[in-house]
Amino acid sequence: MREQGGLIGVPHPFDRLRGSMGRNEALEALLGLVDWVEGYNARVLGGSGNEQAALFAHDHGLPAVAVSDAHSTLEVGVAYTTLTGDPSTAAGLLAALPSAELVTGRATYFARLVTPIAKLVQRSRGNGRVSGGQGR
Secondary structure: OHHHOOOOEEOOOOOOOOOOOOOOOHHHHOOOOOOEEEEEEOOOOOOOHHHHHHHHHHHOOOOEEEEOOOOOHHHOOOOEEEOOOOOOOHHHHHHHHHHOEEEOOOOOHHHHHHHHHHHHHHHHOOOOOOOOOOOO
16 A cells, blocks of 8 residues: 555554454554554543553554544634644655654534534435445
8 A cells, every 4th residue: 555655554443433443353463563552532432542542652653643523614713733844745754753743633513413413314314325336
């Protein structure tokens, strides 16, 4: 994948409410393949998922990033990562990640309610999740 210019990261690895790799050996098996770990996710609720992710990144010498994981415009920019250098290419981003600064924040509970309400509205209209094989 890196030959094509892509970087590989691990999103919310210890989130107890969403799909998480932190509960099995798969995360350890990926160590030689990943370039960064999501060390802070503004949507991780409760628990110590963000702390565990940041510690995991640190312990394994991987850069951590912070993300809003925005599901609505109300959440955009709640958490983010600042970089120095030129992250416009894979090589530039990889060089900038070790000096990344994580800016953390949390979306309001109102903003978090928008996502499930929007899903309910869409499902009531008959617009469910599209699988990879449909619509091609």
